[in-house]
Amino acid sequence: MFRKHNHDNQGEKYEMISFSGKKGLVLGIANQRSIATAVAEVLNELGAEMAFTYGPDPKGRFAQNVEKVAEEMNVSHVLPLDVANDQDIADVFGKLEKEWGGLDFVVHSVAFAERENLETAFSLTSREGWNIAQDISAYSIVPVTRYAIPLMRNNGGGSVVGMSFIGSVLAVPNYNVMGPAKAALESAVRYLARELGPENIRANTISAGAIRTLSSSGIGKFGEMLKVAGEHSATGRNVTTREVAMTAAFLLSDCASAITGQTIYVDGGYNIMAN
């Protein structure tokens, strides 16, 4: 990861990127396999100071899991956050404002759909199932960014990254209700990018290749999806959470200062293959 700097009249040189002095919020760690965990690991290696949140979990494991990841990275701010709850969002950003005053980045690595909507025929998607998927997986990036804006302003700008999937533009078997949700997420970052660009606040999504995680295991026949993605990508293999995380760190860094409103594919070229 590289950062540009001037070097004694010899033109522009590049040096290792650093997140030292940068502060950010990471949403979406559920366990060690989460994409958000890999993103946090890379950002931690690059020196970022972070706060983590954990989503609602009827079995109560997420808080414990996130605390464990936080401990490994010396992260002291671990907060509950249900992105479907406006008060939760306000509380989290209120705490960050008190603690830090400013914010440099937000990682939105959150999605949810009722299991039944990921297994049955798409035409059977219920109104409620549609609304839940849209609310948690797409709309939530809007209020999360809204609350981040004043804090990012205080730091002279910022960067927001969300996680998408190719099901936003292609009809992927069983992805169903999540497809339109990801399409909305990608569209939302374009509108956020347009609005916030003048304030040096950027918003992008990463369209990640299929990876086995807690969420993806809820998609019907996910094993098959994973196999197809590996076999039909240009690289001939599946992507890793680490590869997604490296791109997230790049997009969150000043190296990506002119990249906004984009959907960046980190899928081994799966999206460019005719078959």
Ligand SMILES: NC(=O)c1ccc[n+]([C@@H]2O[C@H](COP(=O)([O-])OP(=O)(O)OC[C@H]3O[C@@H](n4cnc5c(N)ncnc54)[C@H](O)[C@@H]3O)[C@@H](O)[C@H]2O)c1
């Ligand atoms: N795994 C894949 O194949 C893949 C591919 C492309 C994109 N993605 C996206 O990456 C992101 C992270 O997913 P993952 O695969 O790491 O799975 P994951 O299950 O580890 O992460 C999903 C996270 O969403 C959180 N969440 C769900 N409902 C929430 C709510 N109401 N409030 C707050 N948080 C909530 C969960 O707590 C969990 O931490 C998601 O947006 C997912 O759609 C995943």
